Amino acid sequence: MKLSWVALTFVAGAVVAAGCGNNYNNNNFGAQCDPPNGVQVALVYPAPGSTGIPDDLGGFVVLGSTRALPSNYGVVVQNNATGNAAGFGGVGPAPSPIPSPFATPAFASPVYQASGSLGATFVAGSQLTVYFNDLNNPNCAPTLTLGSFKVQ
Numbered sequence: 001m002k003l004s005w006v007a008l009t010f011v012a013g014a015v016v017a018a019g020c021g022n023n024y025n026n027n028n029f030g031a032q033c034d035p036p037n038g039v040q041v042a043l044v045y046p047a048p049g050s051t052g053i054p055d056d057l058g059g060f061v062v063l064g065s066t067r068a069l070p071s072n073y074g075v076v077v078q079n080n081a082t083g084n085a086a087g088f089g090g091v092g093p094a095p096s097p098i099p100s101p102f103a104t105p106a107f108a109s110p111v112y113q114a115s116g117s118l119g120a121t122f123v124a125g126s127q128l129t130v131y132f133n134d135l136n137n138p139n140c141a142p143t144l145t146l147g148s149f150k151v152q
């Protein structure tokens with residue numbers, strides 16, 4: 001049960017180019033990466049707790065509360081069964097419309113952004129956890145959990 005390395009080649013390269021390795025294994029992450037001061041983040045798609053998500057879900061959507069996140073922020077996705085994880089690159093424009101099922105933001109004035117590879121494929125039946133990450137800060141690690149979901 002590993003993330004598809006073929007689908008992750010592009011985004012893994014983006015993470016390495018940003019100065020942060022993509023070898024996140026067994027949740028040995030270290031100090032937490034926090035969003036910029038005054039910014040809240042949440043996983044919108046796939047909605048936390050959702051099941052039956054297509055194994056080629058096409059990316060993740062995060063949101064900032066009152067302003068967009070800088071492009072050096074993104075997500076790391078970990079397979080709960082194996083501990084294997086991979087970085088998904090910095091945020092950019094969110095798809096429109098946002099895929100379903102999506103979560104309703106718990107805060108006002110969200111700015112939607114995507115982190116991930118359109119076309120990322122996962123092993124069917126995988127339970128995945130999404131963590132927030134600052135790709136430019138080598139002293140922090142993705143330990144801020146945004147949510148978990150299960151692919152079909």
